[in-house]
C-alpha cells in the first residue's frame with residue numbers, strides 16, 4: 001500500500017466515504033489521525049446512518065463533519081508534502097486539511113524513508129526541508145516528474161538562503177506603480193575574519209550602525225542571530241561569514257508581506273527603534289538582539305503614529321510582488337519591508353523568507369485553499385488545452 005496510512009484507518013475510510021472522496025488514490029489521504037475537526041462554517045450535527053454520503057454519526061466518532069448529503073467531491077489535487085514536524089504542526093492544521101478536502105485537495109505525507117518516485121502520484125510536492133540530501137532528491141524528482149508542480153523549485157529556494165543573493169536584483173526592479181519606491185540597504189559580505197573588514201566597510205561607503213547577519217540561512221537559530229555593530233572596532237567581535245547591512249531608521253515598525261501565489265497579506269510587526277546620532281556618539285561595540293519581529297511581536301492592533309505604521313500602498317505591493325515572483329521564481333515567501341523614517345513611501349526590503357510561518361497569517365486556510373484550487377485549475381487547463 002502506498003503512502004503512510006493514517007492511524008484509525010477504518011475511521012479514515014469511513015470519513016472518506018462520507019466525504020464522497022471518489023478517486024481511489026491507492027493510499028489514504030494522510031492527516032486524519034482521530035483529531036476532532038472544527039470548522040467555523042460547520043456545526044457538528046447528530047445524524048445516524050452509514051449510507052454513502054450520509055452524515056458521520058454519533059458523538060463517539062472522532063470526526064464530527066457536517067457534509068451536504070450526496071455531495072460527491074471529485075479529487076482535484078493531491079499534494080505530497082515534505083515538512084519538518086514543527087512546520088507540519090504549524091502549517092497543516094486540521095482546519096486547513098478539512099477545508100481543503102471539501103474542495104477535493106488532499107495532503108499526503110511523503111515517506112522520507114522511501115524513494116520519492118515510488119510514492120504518489122502527486123500533482124504537487126510542497127516542501128521545506130534543509131540539507132544537501134533532500135535538495136538532491138527534489139532536484140532529481142523535478143527532472144523525472146516535470147508534470148508535478150514543485151513548491152518551490154530548489155534552486156530558487158537556495159538563492160534566498162544566502163543573504164547576499166537574496167536581495168540581488170531587487171534595487172534594479174522597474175515597478176509599474178509609483179505610489180512607493182523600493183530600495184535595498186547598502187550591504188557587503190565579510191567571508192572571513194580579517195582586520196581589513198573595517199577598511200572595506202569604508203571603501204564600500206557603508207555608514208554605521210550596521211546590522212550584522214549570518215550570510216547563510218540554514219533553519220538553525222544561529223542563522224537568526226543578528227548584531228548591531230556601532231563602530232569599526234566592533235567588527236572584530238563578529239563571526240564571519242556575514243552580511244553587514246546599513247541600519248535604516250524606520251520608526252520601530254516593520255511590515256511582513258506574505259505571498260501565496262498571487263495572494264498577498266500584510267501584517268505589522270514591532271521592530272528595532274530608531275538610532276539617533278546621539279546614540280551613535282554614545283554607544284560603541286556590537287550587540288546581539290533577539291528576534292524582535294517574530295509573530296509574538298504583532299503590531300497590528302497597536303496605537304501607532306500613522307506616518308510610521310500606515311501599510312504600504314496596495315497597488316505598490318501588487319506591483320512589487322509581481323516583479324519579485326518573477327525575480328525570485330518563488331510562489332511561497334514573505335518579504336520584510338521597512339519604511340524609511342520621515343519618508344512618505346520609501347521602503348527598504350531587508351529580508352526574504354521561504355515558506356514562512358503562514359499559520360500566523362490571518363485566514364491562511366482560505367488563502368491556501370484558494371491557491372491550490374487556482375493551481376488545480378491552471379494544471380487542468382494546461383493538460384486539456386495542449
Ligand SMILES: Nc1ncnc2c1ncn2[C@@H]1O[C@H](COP(=O)(O)OP(=O)(O)OP(=O)(O)O)[C@@H](O)[C@H]1O
Nearest residue numbers: 185211224245246247248271272293336350351353
Ligand atoms: N537594515 C536594517 N535596518 C533596520 N532594521 C533592520 C535591518 N535589518 C534587520 N532589521 C531588524 O532586524 C529584524 C530581523 O532582521 P531580518 O528579518 O533580516 O532577520 P531574520 O533572521 O531573517 O528574521 P526572520 O527570518 O525571522 O524574519 C528585522 O525585522 C528588523 O526589525
Ligand SMILES: O=P(O)(O)O[C@H]1[C@H](O)[C@@H](O)[C@H](OP(=O)(O)O)[C@@H](OP(=O)(O)O)[C@H]1O
Nearest residue numbers: 087217219220294295334353355356357358
Ligand atoms: O513567519 P515569520 O514571522 O516571517 O517567521 C519565519 C521566519 O521568517 C523564517 O525565517 C523561519 O524559517 P527558517 O527558520 O527556516 O529560516 C520561519 O520558521 P518556520 O519555517 O519554522 O515557520 C518563521 O520563523
Ligand SMILES: [Mg+2]
Nearest residue numbers: 293336351352
Ligand atoms: Mg525577517
Ligand SMILES: [Mg+2]
Nearest residue numbers: 217351352353
Ligand atoms: Mg529571514
